[in-house]
Amino acid sequence: MSGFYPSSLIGFGHAVPKRQVFNAEIEAELGLDHGWIERRTGIRSRYWVGEKDCLTDLAAQAGRMALDHAAISPSEIGMVILATSTPDHLLPPSAPLLAHKLGLACAGAVDLAGACSGFLHALVLGDGLVRTQGQMVLIVAANILSRRINRQERASAIIFGDAAGAVVLAPSGHGYCHLVSSALTSDGSYYDLISIPAGETLMTMRDGRTMFAQAVRIMTECGRKVLHQANIAPDAIRHFVPHQANARIFDAVASQLQLNNAVTARTITDYGNSSAATIPLSLSLGRHQYHKGDLVLLTAAGAGLNGGAALLHFNGQNPS
Template identity: 50%
Template sequence: MSVAGSRNSIGVEIAGLGHYAPERIVTNAEIEQQLGLEAGWIERRTGIRSRRWAHDDQALSDIAIAAGERALERAGLARKDVGLLLLATSTPDHLLPPSAPLVAHRLGLSRAGGIDMAGACAGFVYALSLADSFVRTRRVPVLVIAGNILSRRINPEERASAILFADAAGAVLLAPSSRENAGVIGCELASEGDGYDLIKIPSGGSRQPFRMGLDPIETLMSLSDGRAVFQKAVAMMTDTSRAALTQAGLSISDIDHWIPHQANARIIEAVRGRLGCSADQVISTVPDYANSSAASIPFTLSKGAEARDYRSSQVVLFSAAGAGLTGGAVVFRL
């Protein structure tokens, strides 16, 4: 995806970053005791030490607004100039209406369109690629927020989901830039529908609607085959990352920062090994914040700014894969 060429070409820059994680810390010990697991079992297999869960009075819109507010404040742009809000989430406030219009309203984005994007763990990668294109064509800022409250979709009796998932939100405000080579310089999106049922919430959609007498377990997340999810996620993240790098004309050694979806440490390490990425290039929040699906990449990008020195012209690789199966990778020049 090339951005150079026309006399009127513009680039896309990150004007502001924001993140939010609920205050409630849930340790491994709490979950291990609940599931009858020995101490240390979760960290050995996932790299996760703790995670954040929302309070009972918090909805998805609340944590999305907290992250978005931070990004807008850091950017210092007039809120009336933001043209679009993309909200990547699998846990909206309601099945209907979408949550994005409410979030835009409460953030004071008086002239912005707003839409939810249900891309599961890859939702941010999809939203970022679309936002970049909108900024280039419409020449207005776009706010991308990804957030999830997965603690309310966890099946506490299913080990595969109970140990992994968390709540968080991350936000990225994109704006037009005079630097034509800034923004998305490589993008590869993918889907693999033969893995459609590997991760799902069985009830609540048109295939299996809510009904009287429905077992509550049917409304919670289920991972039917953890080994298959691992293998397919690693392959999808690796393949799309290589393709995006090729589009950008870069190799993995040219990447300053790699921020993968924070699925778990084993998946991150497996993809890192296949890509030949050094440990120094990786930014991860999985030990203390676990897996918040689509939120994990922008959350980690923003959280990482506290320790990393992000500079203009550095290159960041984002990689993700999740339910659907859907995934992708974006190469972004800061």
């Protein structure tokens, strides 16, 4: 039955592989000075999967944690959206396998390839499904990028890691938080800045400086738009959870949005850049910090170019 329902986030989850890779290992491989990576990116370590690990297993760990945190039965999930750029196979999609691994019998399941802004696209789409269909939606953003980087290409080798993050959306006005406003955008004129060409397996970053500038532009523009939509001043934001692409990128965005640096999540330090997974990973890791009345701004930009922003309002109890 379709209609109009409230929608709120009722569960958070995350997962990372066991192996933590510190900068010293990569700096030695690339002949970089000690501390070079952290100075340029804000990253000290990242997590990489083992040889036998697969995307859906990592995604299932985060999804299971979110379901447990929401304290719901798997049978209550009506839809699974998997935001990933590194599925287990090009065909078939990975979301049905993820749903199977989580015991989500009969739930719809679809992959969403939105690159680094994939979670924001999935969040907006999932919120719409909840509001019109009245069914719970599980969103998982997960990537295994360690298998897609060229270890000899400095631009990508120093940044990317593997991780998964998840949220559960429910037709309820009594969850932890709800979506206040959102903005999604794209700019295909910069389509080839970051790519994995058809038939190939390794990522190429063609122009890091241009990508940096365009990521700052898109994240700032979308952030301003959602604040304007909600009639919210920058000083009302209690938490800024940007895509963890590079600390210099999101610090520039925070500055242009006139946000205090103290409100910015910095999970990039320990977890690196896991593309679409960084925002839900950050939300799950930082959930003990959120309190009633808090406004949380999310922004992202990545390959495509795709980008977006969303504003969350925490309604009540702390979600820890």
